[in-house]
Amino acid sequence: MEVIELKNADSDFPDLVKKFGGLNLSACYQCGTCSSDCPVSTEFFYRVRRIMRRTALGLKDKVLPEKDIWCCTTCFTCFDRCPQEVNPTDVIVALRRISAREGYTPQASRNTSANITKLGHAVPSLEDIEKKREGIGLPARPPTAASHPEAIDEIQKIVKKRGIAEIIRFNWDKMELEE
Amino acid sequence: MISYAFYLGCVGPLRYPDIENSIRLTLAELGVELLDMEGATCCPAPGAGFKNFDELAALTVSARNISIAEELGLDVMTFCGGCQGSLNWANKLLQSDPERKDRVNELLADMDREYKGTAKIKHLVEVMNEDVGVDHIREIAAGRLEGFKVAVHYGCHVLRPYKVEELDDPEMPRMLDDLVEAWGAESLEFTEKHTCCGAGGGLFANDRDLSLSIMRKKMVQIKELGGDMLVDICPFCHMQFDLGQMQLREKGEDFSIPVFYYNQVLALLMGFDRDQVAFIENTPRDKIIERILSTKMIEV
Ligand code: SF4
């Protein structure tokens, strides 16, 4: 059995998580409903209940660097079923926000936000699909940011004001992620 | 005629334009007018985009999208679970929280936009049930798909969190089942029926193997039950099933369960050409499409 040393805990951590959106964290009474209903938990050793406990205890080093918080599919099953309205999905997203600021975001998640910043869309338009669109009488590019560059400028204003580029380490000169 | 601002999102128009076209063609004939939202962007993804980094940025991008519909004076129709989840979450939060709304509008003022909070956000499944009606679909299909076994997939964000979506019982929804049964088909019951497709939250790209192992459980059961096809209402879930089955095939496991967006099958039943509405696929659909097209009306 693993011994948890609370002297290594950060007692301010739960408040930080609340500030980033995990408002009801303290209501968790460890029933385990979330873990038993989670589609990811059946596939590998990922336990929502354990993340809630470690977070509430301030064991941030056992939460922030872990891959676990990036494995949630945000299916919201635990959110709907938690008897205490902890809204575990919100706690996990709050943990992602903090973990990202410490540089732990997986590459793929940085990529999605880099795409939205560059293109206004999560995925790029592809030549092959553009041809297929034209073949069925649709414009090669949809009437979205994909054909309205000014819409992308607007998204970039939001990104700049909110400091997202710094969090995901997006380089404006190269218009791509660093590293 | 009822009209909506048609919110496209990303995966629909940029990966499966045949789905987009099937929706445009069927709804026009069913009396639902769709107006384009010029300059709309990513919603921006409920678990994979800006929301992971900054709540206000995510809310502002959603509010910007919604403001385009407000300018048209219309409610929004989405056809993706993720888009529905993002936009409805932002809309309801901002409608009930004037302080957040002010902060969002401060950012939008920079681009001469304003979010008012006057539009509703509806997913296509709601429009199909409430504006078109299950009876209308039943008349069109005239029992043609009797004997077809269909596995339906709603997509998490169409129904959850219930507090936001308030659409159908997320534990035992009926809306899509009713629409599929209106074709004359049987909607299969199985334990993984309402399980997540495994693609959301960034997991699709963050850990492909884990994501696929969630999806696979559903396929195993559909196969066991002799399912003829899987019918979804989200282009991202659709990509997970369509592309994901190909990836599982490459690892030596072949399910070959044809995957359709709801309106693709409907379009075929309404007489639209397959080459217009259902021609982009990684998991073959030729045989089942042939079978669908060879069915005859058995009741009116
Ligand atoms: S379901 Fe809620 S109360 Fe129970 S362990 Fe999970 S978060 Fe805690």
Ligand code: SF4
């Ligand atoms: S929202 Fe995340 S943690 Fe909760 S049940 Fe779904 S995948 Fe698991």
